[in-house]
Amino acid sequence: MSSKLSVSIIGAGNCGCTFAVDLVNRGFDVLLYGHPHHRRNIDAIRRDGHLVARMAIEGKFHPTLATEMATAVQFSRFLVITVPSYGHDDIINELKDFDLSRHIIVAINGNFFGLACSKELNALAILETNASPYASWVQKGEVLVGGIKTSLPIAAFPNTLGEKHWCQIPEIFPQQLQWYDNVFEIGMQSNNGVIHPIAAILNTGRIESTKGDFFFYRDGISPSVGSVIEAVDRERLAIADALGFQLQSVLQEMLGFYGGNFDKFSDFAFHTSVHNATNATPTQMQDRFVAEDVPYILVPWYELGAKVGxxxxxxxxxxxxxSVINGVNYFESGRNLRRLGMDQMSRTELLQFVGNATCHSPWSSTAVLNPAPSATPSATRNR
Incomplete structure (x- = not known):
């Protein structure tokens, strides 16, 4: 390896491939890891000899490729995990046998990843974001980068380490990082958990009969569906408030990312050009809109709410x-407090566990997305 800063990207999906091309484009040494059982994109890159990016990032890029975790761990002390939450356990199982005491792990989207692996991994620190840095997707072997956010919320677990340990983290990301106090705040600020499951289950018949042939936002989020989204969002904000966090509503966050001036979420959903550029609708109910966002976001939210009344x-x-639709008890199989080892903790103990420090600045609500010229992105998968 050269003397340039190196980064290992764990996961060769939409976000992973986009992060890889962005880092290579900015002069980093990059390794892109694909799980041996999920190596389609890795094999395609090897076959073509490069990774092609279009729109906000243009060119052909040549990250180092790997399907062995040992190679990724040795390559860099920065491990950026971009796999969906239901792939976290596999990654944790692969990493737990390594000495990671000098490594910093960044989980995108975190969804309480740090708490899930706190007893398994001996990493120096685990950082979580609540969203992808990009609006992007992989299509026909190409990375299409519709836009890059100008700001990204992030938190560390534990949050007691000094700046010297992660002072290089801002270099890795293409936007300004806004530091939250702890990973509970990041986990509670996921807009995916508010939007995706509700719009999906309230359009179950339409999804199954059309195989997703409609616009998820414009057609699927009617005023009534929007009212349910807003009701869940109010519950999320009440839970956050009981934990001592003052968070944005999902509508405020989306308007900050993408612009506009709307009072109802359904109006934003109908008018957003970014999310209506393609339909981006699940083709079946086992899609990650439900299979990831319900067990890994809504379940821990609900259980935290029960804990704080x-x-x-x-x-x-x-x-x-x-759970009924997919024949899975998500309360039992999801990322509940028992699985996180926190079911017996009080509210005070929960906050002490994650480190309720106040040394970081709160996130500004002025973040916007920088769209690529003439881009037609679907940002629902990678926000």
Missing amino acids: VEARTMKAVVEIS
Whole structure:
């Protein structure tokens, strides 16, 4: 390896491939890891000899490729995990046998990853973001980068390490990082958990009969669906408030990312050009809109609410209906407090566990997306 800063990207999907081309484009040494059982994109890059990017990033790029975790761990002390949440356990199992005491792990989207692996990995620190840095997707072997956010929320677990340990982290990201106090705040700020499951289950018949042949935002989020989204969002904000966090509503966050001036989420959904450029609709109900966002976001939200005395009835209903639809008890199989080892903790103990320090600045609500010229992105998968 050269003397340039190196980064290992764990996961060769939409976000992983985009992060790889962006880092190579900015002069980093990059390794892109694909799991041996999920190596389609890795094999395609090897076959073509390069990774092609279009729109906000243009060119042919040549990251180092690997399907062995040992190679990724040795390549860099920065490990950026971009796999979906239901792939986290596989990654944790692969990493737990390595000495990671000098490594910093960044999980995108985190969804309480740091808490899930706190007893398994001995990493120096684990950082989580609540979204992807990019609006991007991989299509026909090409990375299409519709836009790059100008700001990204992030938090560290534990959050007691000094700046010297992660002072290079801002160099890795293409936008300004806004540091939250702890990973509970990041986990509670996921807009995917508010939007995706509700719009999916309230359009179940349409998804199954058309195989997703409609626009998820414009057609799927009617005023009534938008009202349910807003109800779950109010419950999320109440849980966050009981934990001591003042967070943005999902509408405020989306307007900050993409612009506009709307009072109702359904109006934003109908008018957003970014999300309506393609339909981006699940073709079946086992899609990650449900299979990831319900068990790994709504379940821990609901259980945290129960812990602090917030009755989130609409959120509970969404989890239970999703469980019936997919024949899975998401409350049992999801990222619940028992699986996180936190079911016996009080509110005070929960906050002490994640480190309720106040040394970082809160996130500004002025973040916007920088779209590529004449881009037609679908940002619902990678926000």
